[in-house]
Each structure stands twice: as structure tokens, then as C-alpha cells.
Amino acid sequence: MGASAAERTHTTVLLVEAVDAMLTEPDGIYVDGTFGRGGHSRRLLQALSHAGRLVAFDRDPEAVAAASADATRVDDPRFLIRHARFARMAEQLAALGITEVHGVLLDLGVSSPQIDNPERGFSFRFDGPLDMRMDTTRGESAADFLARADVQQIAEVIRDYGEERFAVSIAKALVARRESGFAVRTTSQLSEVVARAVKTREPGQDPATRTFQALRIFVNAELEELEQGLNAALALLRPGGRLVVISFHSLEDRIVKTFIARHSKSVFDRRAPFAEPAPVRLHALARVKPGETELRANPRARSAIMRVAERTDVAWAEAA
Numbered sequence: 001m002g003a004s005a006a007e008r009t010h011t012t013v014l015l016v017e018a019v020d021a022m023l024t025e026p027d028g029i030y031v032d033g034t035f036g037r038g039g040h041s042r043r044l045l046q047a048l049s050h051a052g053r054l055v056a057f058d059r060d061p062e063a064v065a066a067a068s069a070d071a072t073r074v075d076d077p078r079f080l081i082r083h084a085r086f087a088r089m090a091e092q093l094a095a096l097g098i099t100e101v102h103g104v105l106l107d108l109g110v111s112s113p114q115i116d117n118p119e120r121g122f123s124f125r126f127d128g129p130l131d132m133r134m135d136t137t138r139g140e141s142a143a144d145f146l147a148r149a150d151v152q153q154i155a156e157v158i159r160d161y162g163e164e165r166f167a168v169s170i171a172k173a174l175v176a177r178r179e180s181g182f183a184v185r186t187t188s189q190l191s192e193v194v195a196r197a198v199k200t201r202e203p204g205q206d207p208a209t210r211t212f213q214a215l216r217i218f219v220n221a222e223l224e225e226l227e228q229g230l231n232a233a234l235a236l237l238r239p240g241g242r243l244v245v246i247s248f249h250s251l252e253d254r255i256v257k258t259f260i261a262r263h264s265k266s267v268f269d270r271r272a273p274f275a276e277p278a279p280v281r282l283h284a285l286a287r288v289k290p291g292e293t294e295l296r297a298n299p300r301a302r303s304a305i306m307r308v309a310e311r312t313d314v315a316w317a318e319a320a
Contacts, residue, residue: 011112011298012039014246014306017288018105019043021308022244025052028102031093031236032056033086033229035063036111038070044105045079055096056081057089059135059220060114085135087228090236102241104233108226109248110134110216112300118187122216124208127188132212132219142215143185151175161223161251162214169197170211187212213249226252230259234281237311243282246306253305260284260309282309 018040022030026049032041035058044054056079058064064083084092086106093101114120118128121142130143146154151171159167173193174184184190191208198207217223233243243260247253263282286308290301 011300012036012043013107013298013301013304014288014290014294015039015043018107018244018246018306019047021286021288021306022103022105022242023047024240024242025102027051029053029055029098029100031086031089031101031104031233032107033089033104033233034058034107035067035081036107037063037113038067040105040107041067041079045076048078050078052078054079055089055093055098057084057086057092059083059085060111061135061137062113063111066113085225085229087225087232089229090232093236099236100238100241101236102238103244104237104241105244105246106226106229106233107246108222108252121187122212124187124191124206124212127186130185130187130190132216134220140219142190142219143183145215145219146174146190147178147183157218158211158214160214161217162210162212163250164198164210164214166198170194173197217251223251223255226255227259230256234263234311239311241311242285243309243311244306246304248303248305253307256307260307264309280312283312284309 023044026047028048030044030048030053032044032054035041035056038056041054041056048054056067058067058081061083064081067081080096082092089104093099110122114134115123116126118126119131121129121131130141130146132142133139149157151168154171154174155167158164158170164170170193173196177184177193184193190211191206194208194211201207230243230245237243245256247256260282261284264280264284284307286306288306288308290298290304294301
């Protein structure tokens with residue numbers, strides 16, 4: 001069976017660059033922590049030898065179903081997919097008898113099939129239920145959060161995760177509408193409220209952009225998931241293994257950049273001045289953005305930043 005319609009409409013960002021950066025050993029074991037519609041996984045499988053292995057994760061049941069419907073992957077003994085958050089990759093891999101890997105890829109954010117499906121509620125371009133959960137089998141939807149939270153809670157979410165300067169005005173408008181008996185339950189309703197509350201906006205940007213981003217990040221605990229996932233990846237990577245992370249907004253990229261920097265230098269514990277410093281565990285290799293050709297073909301790639309780091313061995317750490 002071939003790719004689904006949703007898969008055909010999804011364009012993988014930094015496809016060649018990400019796989020080339022991660023692949024160090026064709027016989028190795030690799031992790032695709034954000035399978036999506038499988039673009040990176042498909043290319044990696046093409047590059048692996050018969051002895052190589054790829055384990056993929058995705059919290060979205062639709063993504064796992066898409067992979068399970070693709071016979072080219074299901075029938076490949078080198079490939080396995082699990083319905084799980086990438087923050088749980090270590091325990092998931094341990095259950096498979098895997099304790100170290102040669103590379104981990106995290107392609108953050110929302111995939112095109114998720115954005116383009118009105119029923120998922122990720123986009124203000126389509127009217128649909130205000131859900132926004134990446135895993136539709138659990139958790140609280142965006143609409144449910146807005147139905148219970150007070151002005152301060154809503155404002156904090158929109159400000160902290162959307163960097164929205166009109167967060168308080170938006171929160172007040174949402175709560176006022178709810179108290180009048182018309183709680184926001186759809187994407188178009190949310191867009192209308194935000195449009196009235198936001199007085200100015202950057203040219204070309206919809207007034208609701210930052211609010212939708214903020215609610216999506218909050219509902220899915222994306223930043224906490226990223227922190228946990230980075231730590232899990234570092235613990236799994238063998239010496240010489242690669243960490244490749246593609247982010248799409250400054251909050252994500254800041255976490256990745258800080259994580260790599262923190263583990264790229266020896267750290268002295270001031271409380272124990274005579275103790276050995278913590279060893280260097282990562283070596284930053286690259287920061288890559290999509291080229292002009294890719295941006296023309298896929299405008300959604302314009303905000304992507306890929307960071308690459310390598311797990312160091314003891315000798316490298318001591319030399320550093």
C-alpha cells in the first residue's frame with residue numbers, strides 16, 4: 001500500500017540535511033522521536049544497511065495509523081513504531097532491549113496533516129472544534145481549558161507560550177464571553193475574540209497566530225516534553241552518536257540551544273571545589289536553516305532551525 005493522501009501533502013522540512021547529519025553508522029540503531037508522516041524515517045531507512053534499525057515514536061494516533069497502513073514500512077524488519085511521547089523513549093527502548101543508540105531525531109511542532117485537518121483544531125484557517133491535542137486519546141482540549149481557567153491563568157499561558165503582548169486583553173475577552181453563556185468551543189470563535197482584543201499586529205500575521213501557538217504548546221506540554229526528551233536522548237546516545245533537533249519557534253530553539261551549550265562544557269560544582277568537574281557530554285556541530293530552494297517549495301519551513309550535536313566519549317571530554 002502506498003502513501004496516504006495526508007502523507008502526500010506533507011513536505012518534510014530539512015529532509016536531506018537532518019538525515020545526513022544524524023547518520024554516522026549504516027549498521028546502527030536510530031530513533032525518530034516525532035514520526036509525523038514518516039519523511040525522515042523513510043529516507044533514513046533508505047540509507048541504513050540490512051543490519052540497521054529504526055524505532056519511531058509519535059503521540060498522535062493518526063500518525064501511528066498512517067505508518068501501520070504503509071506496507072513498505074510495516075513489512076520492513078528494521079522498522080518499529082510506538083504510540084508514545086518521545087520523552088518516554090528510554091523506557092520504551094529498554095523494553096525492546098535497547099540501551100544505547102547511534103542517533104536521535106526530533107522534528108518539533110505540528111505536521112501539515114494535523115494543521116490541515118479542521119477536526120484537530122490547530123489552525124485558525126479552518127473552522128472546527130478547538131481541540132489542539134496531539135494525542136486525542138488523553139488530556140484536556142484547548143476548549144476545556146478555556147472553559148475552566150480564570151483570567152490570570154489564561155493570560156499567563158498566552159503571554160508565556162505565545163509571547164503575546166495583548167495576553168491580558170485576550171484573556172479578559174475570553175472569560176467575559178464565557179460568563180455571558182457563550183464559551184469559546186471552536187477555532188473560528190477563538191479567532192473572532194482575539195481579533196477584537198488585539199489592536200495591532202505585524203504585517204502579514206493573523207492576530208490569532210500567537211494565541212493559537214500558546215494554547216497548543218500548553219495543552220500538549222510541549223516545552224516540558226522537549227526538556228525531558230533531550231535528557232532522554234542524551235542518556236541513550238552512545239559516544240559519537242548524534243542529536244538532531246528541528247524547531248520552529250524561539251521558545252523551542254532556546255531550550256535546545258541552552259541544553260547543548262550546558263552539556264558542551266565542563267561544569268565545576270562550587271559547593272565541592274576539589275571535586276572533578278562534570279565531564280563534557282555534547283559537542284555542538286551545526287546550526288542549519290532551510291535554503292532558498294526549500295523555502296520557495298515549502299513556505300512553512302521559513303522558521304525552521306536545525307541544531308546538531310554529537311555525544312562525546314571520555315577521551316574527548318578529558319582532552320577538552
